[in-house]
Amino acid sequence: MIWNPEAECMSQEEKQELQLRRLQNTVKRAYENVPYYNKRLRDAGVFPEDIETLDDIEKLPFTTKNDLREAYPFGMFAVPDEEIVEVHTSSGTTGKPVVSGYTSRDLEIWSEVMARALTMGMATRKDRIQNCYGYGLFTGGLGVHYGAQKIGATVIPISAGNTKRQIEIMQDFGTTVITCTPSYALYLAEVLEKEGVDIGELNLKSGIFGAEMWTEEMRETIEARLGLTALNIYGLTEIIGPGVAMECTEKNGLHIAEDHFYPEIIDPKTGEKLPNGTKGELVLTTLTREGMPVLRFRTKDITALRDGECGCGRTLVRMDRITGRSDDMLKIRGVIVFPSQIERALLKIKGLEPHYQIVVTRPEFLDELEVQVEASPELFSDEVKHVEEAKRMIEKHIHSEIGLRVNVTLVEPGSLPRSEGKAIRVIDKRKFD
Structure with a gap:
């Protein structure tokens, strides 16, 4: 089923005509109503009338998260305060949060793209959607809520936490x-097993998981342990929230709502635009937002764009699963490592629980990488020699994946911290040494 065939299956020519018209309107709105963009565009010698083709988007300066933070709280809004009917923020874990403002029309757009996403995730008006994303300033909870109401489904607004109550x-x-997040889905599976709940007695058919990176191996684990189809959703507060892109049941990339968000891939080092099919940093421009238009936002997320009609019938461009962030890359002894590479190696090995943490230290002059991973109860209670054999095998798998030797520590089942939101996978102690 496709929620909006006219928008999701339009021809390339129709799509590009619509995108150009909307891009021109967005640049004009930002130039005339947001002092930050007025100055940035003038400094770059670019004016709204210079945007004559879609390729002209490359004339526009990039926007970064720091730019948005410096405008805290309301400096990026393009409408009078009385037209902003809702605000959300990013987590603000590394400084002031990014504030995102919405007009009534923006909320309609958000509901629409989330309705498309939930429909891709197998939801219909006959479904009961248990929304375990956090409600409040975080965009996840209300984004799903609006989309569920749009399609006419029954939404269960339980929010995050209280796992036994969730079950x-x-x-x-x-x-x-x-x-929910994929890490919380795993925790739910773990508690279900401890409580002796037979997943065959549940009615779950699909899970829509996002807000953190996860691998294909993680998907397979979640599907096996929860007995559902696990699909990937993508979004970010700076652009609108969840619903920017969503995976359909073909599991062949996430469809970007291109009529509302214009995607580009750039070289994260040079800023040069890269052709579709090439891996690089995702850049997004809002095409329809009124309250807070955003031009060429550098997401820091590493992916690639894929053209062509999907088996589901949609013609929207697809983005690959996020494999890392340009600012979350670990450089260990000169080698670039993404946490997702280590996760992929771990989840290929039987006898391990899908819970791990990566600890980076620099005891003297060289970086050291330790991977703490939970063993299954059976492995943990096994003979010491078997545990040591397993430890060496894991180190070999990781070495094969990333090209570096690491220290693996097998820890007791249930000993690593669980998360009801985004899992903390990396602890980098080098900055404190």
């Missing part, structure tokens, strides 16, 4: 679709 609701309400 009780699943059983009693007959939840068919669940939305």
Whole structure:
């Protein structure tokens, strides 16, 4: 099923005509109403009338998260305060948060793209959607909520946490679709198993998981342990929230809502635009937002764009699964390492729980990489020699994946911290040494 065939299956020519018209309007709105963009565009010698083709987007300066932070709280808004009906923020874990403002029309757009996303995730008006994303200033909870209401589904606004209550609701309400982070989905599976709940007695058919990076191996683990189809959703507060892109059941990339968000891939070092099919940093421009238009936002997310019609019938460009962030890359003894590479290696090995942490230190002059991973109860209670054999095998798998030797520590089942939101996978102690 496709929520909006006219928008999601339009021809390339129709799409580009619409994108250009909307891009021109967005640049004009930003230039005339946002002092930050007025100055940046003037400094770059670019004016709204210079945007004559889609390729002219490359004339526009990039926007970074720091730029948005410096405008805290409301410096990026393009409409009078009384037209802003809702605000959300990023986590603000590394400084002031980014504030995102929405007009009534923006909320309609958000509901629309989320309705498309939920429909790709197998949701219909007959479904009960258990929304385990956090409500409040975080965009996840309300984004899903608006989309679920748009398609006419029954939304269960349970928010994050209280895991035993989550399971009780699943059983009693007959939840068919669940939305949360992939790491929390794994934790739910773990608690279900501890509580002796047979997943065959649940009505779950699909899970829509996002807000953190996860691998294909993680998908397979979640699907096996929860008995559902696990699909990937992508979004970010700076652009609108969840719903920027969503994976369909073909599992062949995430469809970007290109009529609302214009994607580019650039070389993260040079800023040069790269052709579709080439891996690089994703850059997004809003095409329809009124309250807070954003031009060429550098997401820091590493992916590639794929053209061509999908097996589902949609013609929207697809983005690959995020494999890392240009600012989250670990450089260990001169080698670039992404946490997702280590996760992929770990999840290929039987006898391991899908819970791990990467600890980076520099005891003297060389970086050291330790991977702490939970063993299964069976492996942990095994003879010491078997544990040592398993440890060496894991180190060999990781070395094969990243080209570096690491120290693996097998820890007791359940000993690593669990997360009801985004999992903390990397602890880099080098900055404190």
